[in-house]
Amino acid sequence: xxxxxxxxxxxxxxxxxxxxxxxxxxxxxxxxxxxxxxxxxxxxxxxxxxxxxxxxxxxxxxxxxxxxxxxxxxxxxxxxxxxxxxxxxxxxxxxxxxxxxxxxxxxxxxxxxxxxxxxxxxxxxxxxxxxxxxxxxxxxxxxxxxxxxxxxxxxxxxxxxxxxxxxxxxxxxxxxxxxxxxxxxxxxxxxxxxxxxxxxxxx
Amino acid sequence: xxxxxxxxxxxxxxxxxxxxxxxxxxxxxxxxxxxxxxxxxxxxxxxxxxxxxxxxxxxxxxxxxxxxxxxxxxxxxxxxxxxxxxxxxxxxxxxxxxxxxxxxxxxxxxxxxxxxxxxxxxxxxxxxxxxxxxxxxxxxxxxxxxxxxxxxxxxxxxxxxxxxxxxxxxxxxxxxxxxxxxxxxxxxxxxxxxxxxxxxxxx
Amino acid sequence: xxxxxxxxxxxxxxxxxxxxxxxxxxxxxxxxxxxxxxxxxxxxxxxxxxxxxxxxxxxxxxxxxxxxxxxxxxxxxxxxxxxxxxxxxxxxxxxxxxxxxxxxxxxxxxxxxxxxxxxxxxxxxxxxxxxxxxxxxxxxxxxxxxxxxxxxxxxxxxxxxxxxxxxxxxxxxxxxxxxxxxxxxxxxxxxxxxxxxxxxxxx
Amino acid sequence: xxxxxxxxxxxxxxxxxxxxxxxxxxxxxxxxxxxxxxxxxxxxxxxxxxxxxxxxxxxxxxxxxxxxxxxxxxxxxxxxxxxxxxxxxxxxxxxxxxxxxxxxxxxxxxxxxxxxxxxxxxxxxxxxxxxxxxxxxxxxxxxxxxxxxxxxxxxxxxxxxxxxxxxxxxxxxxxxxxxxxxxxxxxxxxxxxxxxxxxxxxx
DNA sequence: CATGAATGAGTATTCATTCAT
DNA sequence: AATGAATGAATACTCATTCAT
Numbered sequence: 001x002x003x004x005x006x007x008x009x010x011x012x013x014x015x016x017x018x019x020x021x022x023x024x025x026x027x028x029x030x031x032x033x034x035x036x037x038x039x040x041x042x043x044x045x046x047x048x049x050x051x052x053x054x055x056x057x058x059x060x061x062x063x064x065x066x067x068x069x070x071x072x073x074x075x076x077x078x079x080x081x082x083x084x085x086x087x088x089x090x091x092x093x094x095x096x097x098x099x100x101x102x103x104x105x106x107x108x109x110x111x112x113x114x115x116x117x118x119x120x121x122x123x124x125x126x127x128x129x130x131x132x133x134x135x136x137x138x139x140x141x142x143x144x145x146x147x148x149x150x151x152x153x154x155x156x157x158x159x160x161x162x163x164x165x166x167x168x169x170x171x172x173x174x175x176x177x178x179x180x181x182x183x184x185x186x187x188x189x190x191x192x193x194x195x196x197x198x199x200x201x202x203x
Numbered sequence: 204x205x206x207x208x209x210x211x212x213x214x215x216x217x218x219x220x221x222x223x224x225x226x227x228x229x230x231x232x233x234x235x236x237x238x239x240x241x242x243x244x245x246x247x248x249x250x251x252x253x254x255x256x257x258x259x260x261x262x263x264x265x266x267x268x269x270x271x272x273x274x275x276x277x278x279x280x281x282x283x284x285x286x287x288x289x290x291x292x293x294x295x296x297x298x299x300x301x302x303x304x305x306x307x308x309x310x311x312x313x314x315x316x317x318x319x320x321x322x323x324x325x326x327x328x329x330x331x332x333x334x335x336x337x338x339x340x341x342x343x344x345x346x347x348x349x350x351x352x353x354x355x356x357x358x359x360x361x362x363x364x365x366x367x368x369x370x371x372x373x374x375x376x377x378x379x380x381x382x383x384x385x386x387x388x389x390x391x392x393x394x395x396x397x398x399x400x401x402x403x404x405x406x
Numbered sequence: 407x408x409x410x411x412x413x414x415x416x417x418x419x420x421x422x423x424x425x426x427x428x429x430x431x432x433x434x435x436x437x438x439x440x441x442x443x444x445x446x447x448x449x450x451x452x453x454x455x456x457x458x459x460x461x462x463x464x465x466x467x468x469x470x471x472x473x474x475x476x477x478x479x480x481x482x483x484x485x486x487x488x489x490x491x492x493x494x495x496x497x498x499x500x501x502x503x504x505x506x507x508x509x510x511x512x513x514x515x516x517x518x519x520x521x522x523x524x525x526x527x528x529x530x531x532x533x534x535x536x537x538x539x540x541x542x543x544x545x546x547x548x549x550x551x552x553x554x555x556x557x558x559x560x561x562x563x564x565x566x567x568x569x570x571x572x573x574x575x576x577x578x579x580x581x582x583x584x585x586x587x588x589x590x591x592x593x594x595x596x597x598x599x600x601x602x603x604x605x606x607x608x609x
Numbered sequence: 610x611x612x613x614x615x616x617x618x619x620x621x622x623x624x625x626x627x628x629x630x631x632x633x634x635x636x637x638x639x640x641x642x643x644x645x646x647x648x649x650x651x652x653x654x655x656x657x658x659x660x661x662x663x664x665x666x667x668x669x670x671x672x673x674x675x676x677x678x679x680x681x682x683x684x685x686x687x688x689x690x691x692x693x694x695x696x697x698x699x700x701x702x703x704x705x706x707x708x709x710x711x712x713x714x715x716x717x718x719x720x721x722x723x724x725x726x727x728x729x730x731x732x733x734x735x736x737x738x739x740x741x742x743x744x745x746x747x748x749x750x751x752x753x754x755x756x757x758x759x760x761x762x763x764x765x766x767x768x769x770x771x772x773x774x775x776x777x778x779x780x781x782x783x784x785x786x787x788x789x790x791x792x793x794x795x796x797x798x799x800x801x802x803x804x805x806x807x808x809x810x811x812x
Numbered sequence: 813c814a815t816g817a818a819t820g821a822g823t824a825t826t827c828a829t830t831c832a833t
Numbered sequence: 834a835a836t837g838a839a840t841g842a843a844t845a846c847t848c849a850t851t852c853a854t
Contacts, residue, residue, distance in 0.1 A: 003816085003817090005817090006815095006816075006817090007815095007816075007817075009816095009817070009854095010816085010817065013817080013818090030321075034843085034844065034845080035844075035845060035846075036843095036844080036845090044818075044819085045818060045819040045820055046819085046820070046845090046846080047818070047819050047820065047846090047847075047848080048817075048818055048819070049846095050845090050846065050847075050848095051816090051817070051818075055845075055846075056844095056845065056846090114321065115321060116321065117320060117321040118317065118318065118319065118320040118321025118322065119321060120375075151385070151388075151389055153380065153381065154380075154381050154385050154386065154389045155389050155393070157380065157381070158369060158386060158389050158390065158393075161368070161369055161372055162365035162366075162368065162369050163365075165364070165365065165368035165369075165372070166361060166364055166365050166368070169364050169368070172323075177356060177357075177360065178356065178357050178360070182354065182357050183357065183361060185354075186354055186357045186358050186361050187361065189397070189401075190358070190361070190393060190397050193396050193397045193399075193400035193401070194392070194393050194396045194397065196396075196400060197396035197399060197400060198392075198396070212834095213834090216834095237826085237827060237828080238827075238828060238829080239827075239828090242837095247835080247836085248835060248836035248837055249828090249829085249836080249837065249838095250829090250830085250831085250835065250836050250837065250838095251834080251835055251836065253828095253829070253830080254834070254835075258828075258829080259827095259828060259829090409837085409838090413836095413837075413838075415833095415837095415838070416837085416838065419838080419839085436727075440822085440823065440824080441823080441824060441825080442822095442823080442824090450839075450840085451839060451840040451841055452824090452825085452840085452841065453825090453826080453827080453839070453840050453841065453842095454838075454839055454840070455825095456824090456825065456826075456827095457837090457838065457839075461824075461825075462823090462824065462825090520727065521727060522727065523726055523727040524723065524724060524725065524726040524727030524728065525727060526781075557791070557794075557795055559786065559787065560786075560787050560791050560792065560795045561795050561799070563786060563787070564775060564792060564795050564796065564799075567774070567775055567778055568771035568772075568774065568775050569771075571770070571771065571774035571775075571778070572767060572770055572771050572774070575770055575774070578729075583762060583763075583766060584762065584763045584766070588760065588763050589763065589767060591760075592760055592763045592764050592767050593767065595803070595807075596764070596767070596799060596803050599802050599803045599805075599806035599807070600798070600799050600802045600803065602802075602806060603802035603805060603806060604798075604802070618813095619813090643847085643848060643849080644848075644849060644850080645848075645849090648816095653814080653815085654814060654815040654816055655815080655816065655817095655849090655850085656814065656815050656816065656817095656850090656851080656852080657813080657814055657815070659849095659850070659851080660813070660814075664849075664850080665848090665849060665850090
């Protein structure tokens with residue numbers, strides 16, 4: 001059983017392991033990310049990993065948590081600003097920020113997301129979905145006419161999931177047929193039109 | 204080196220192996236799909252697999268090819284009909300058909316897609332993307348006003364990729380918050396509104 | 407999952423592994439008997455062991471079964487003769503035979519018994535206890551006055567268990583204070599006296 | 610190198626560790642008794658164990674010594690009484706006492722004996738054998754006719770070893786076919802009869 | 813004295829792949 | 834063409850022991 005880190009040094013070690021995990025996945029892929037390799041990158045013995053993690057899976061879980069927390073920490077403070085913008089601007093602003101975040105540190109996070117996308121356990125999208133839902137809710141509160149949109153639940157789910165996948169997918173493309181900015185613009189416009197039309201259709 | 208199957212019997216064996224692959228992934232997951240298990244399900248010796256496939260990866264590639272071909276074979280004949288429908292009806296018709304296809308044989312294909320989604324090599328989306336692009340192109344040819352839409356390339360890419368992911372994602376959900384039909388309807392409406400708005404905006 | 411050996415060659419391999427197990431325990435002790443060492447001694451790759459045994463424990467179980475079967479195969483055919491002898495002669499005859507058996511092949515079996523004595527799973531004494539019980543029963547049938555002995559069940563259990571342990575214990579002694587023959591004689595005399603006294607005490 | 614505990618507190622710590630060892634073996638078995646677990650149970654850091662013991666083996670040795678000393682401390686004071694009894698009574702009295710001792714503290718000692726029986730190093734029977742030999746010697750001195758028994762050395766060795774094993778074996782049995790008291794009685798009677806017969810046979 | 817963080821050799825087990833029959 | 838026995842590199846995980854603080 002993994003110990004709870006009690007000393008300051010131990011806390012740092014945990015961080016080191018998680019970071020080594022990201023580096024390893026980025027460099028070698030999920031499959032080739034072995035406990036030994038993580039330990040090597042972290043500059044630790046294999047055993048040290050098991051001082052803090054019950055098993056390999058737990059490292060991935062921690063990595064996911066770490067990443068999701070970072071995204072949330074990036075998005076949440078911007079919500080007040082984002083809700084005041086027009087839809088197109090808001091979406092673009094958000095997406096551009098996300099791109100920067102995903103590309104930081106040699107695309108560490110981007111590669112992690114790509115690698116774990118298929119893996120329900122390793123990739124738990126929850127916290128980010130929640131903050132995006134929150135953003136959307138706040139947006140609606142600032143734009144009351146949107147509150148009357150039908151199927152808001154369905155559409156927001158659809159929008160959020162699709163966006164995440166589209167973004168990851170595009171950022172992963174080696175030779176994309178068009179720029180990320182164009183993608184963002186397209187996404188924004190689609191949302192905007194949808195809202196406009198639906199509201200216009202309301203009695 | 205795996206020989207090219209020349210005889211009728213050999214072709215059948217290859218098919219048997221591919222089918223065993225799908226069954227195995229569906230039953231035990233990608234990780235637990237070993238050559239031995241595939242051979243067992245196929246009722247063959249392990250060695251026999253290597254008569255027809257260079258390595259395990261090649262089986263997955265063949266499975267992907269097989270699956271994609273099936274989707275294409277399902278979509279292509281419907282194109283003439285689909286292009287004559289309204290956007291909403293067309294999208295819904297297509298998506299409903301896809302659902303049936305993915306759920307056939309104990310969700311064999313759905314489980315395969317889900318399992319290989321993160322894997323760029325095992326999941327090569329190409330042929331399906333092409334037939335969908337083709338459908339879209341034909342659709343535009345039948346609805347000339349759409350030809351003037353700006354960013355058609357971007358938007359079709361966006362639409363197709365997002366749809367595929369959204370569909371797989373929703374079908375994988377254990378307790379979806381809304382029905383697949385609602386999802387299809389939402390998707391269709393979004394596309395429809397987008398087209399309407401953009402065309403209206405044209406000079 | 408370990409395969410059932412289907413070919414002749416496979417059967418031989420299973421035997422080889424079991425024998426290697428005995429050699430390894432004899433040479434290095436139970437603790438140091440690793441799957442790799444067994445494989446090395448057997449002249450096989452590690453993997454081959456797992457073709458026929460689910461896990462390491464299963465090898466020990468098979469070894470125990472093999473050993474017990476050998477003891478039984480040694481004792482059972484002698485029962486007809488043993489039951490016709492006097493108690494002292496019968497016990498001595500049996501015990502001397504057992505010594506030879508245990509000392510065969512560099513004391514392979516003796517060392518195995520010694521090593522696994524404490525291990526309820528690895529050392530399942532059952533089959534030997536049964537054949538000894540059988541011998542005792544037959545003996546009683548040939549010496550009807552013994553049938554009237556009280557506590558026959560208790561005493562036979564006591565006798566058998568004690569004998570096994572005493573024998574193993576003595577054979578394991580580096581510098582025994584007295585010979586194995588003396589031990590056997592003592593054991594025999596004790597049994598004999600007990601029977602004589604108890605029968606004499608009967609009404 | 611572990612220091613010799615010089616202070617009172619250190620002595621107590623050593624005792625704590627030994628007791629933790631017994632608890633750990635009783636709870637989790639020999640295999641699962643790790644230094645870490647012992648330290649946890651003792652409420653110490655792992656490192657502290659190595660202040661007092663050179664290695665893990667040394668803990669087991671100390672535990673064995675502790676246990677054997679306890680048995681000796683239990684038996685020795687009773688010798689004067691035991692030697693004055695009849696054989697049957699004496700044996701029963703002794704054995705019943707041993708049972709109580711082994712069952713104390715959740716069968717701590719019984720479980721320890723069972724676990725280490727096969728292990729020559731961890732289970733050194735010496736001190737107990739010596740006190741039992743002493744008891745036997747004193748007994749003979751009080752019953753001078755016994756002094757003329759032939760093979761006294763052999764028989765006492767046989768008796769003592771068999772008894773120890775039989776007792777442990779029976780106490781370990783989940784569903785014993787007969788009670789411990791019956792076993793003790795049987796053992797006592799066997800010894801008694803043996804002595805009677807042998808003495809009667811003397812010239 | 814006491815600690816717990818760090819270690820790394822060692823272990824059982826898996827599985828894609830080969831190859832003699 | 835077909836097989837299944839054999840392989841061994843690779844992997845996750847353990848745990849006695851050390852040592853800096």
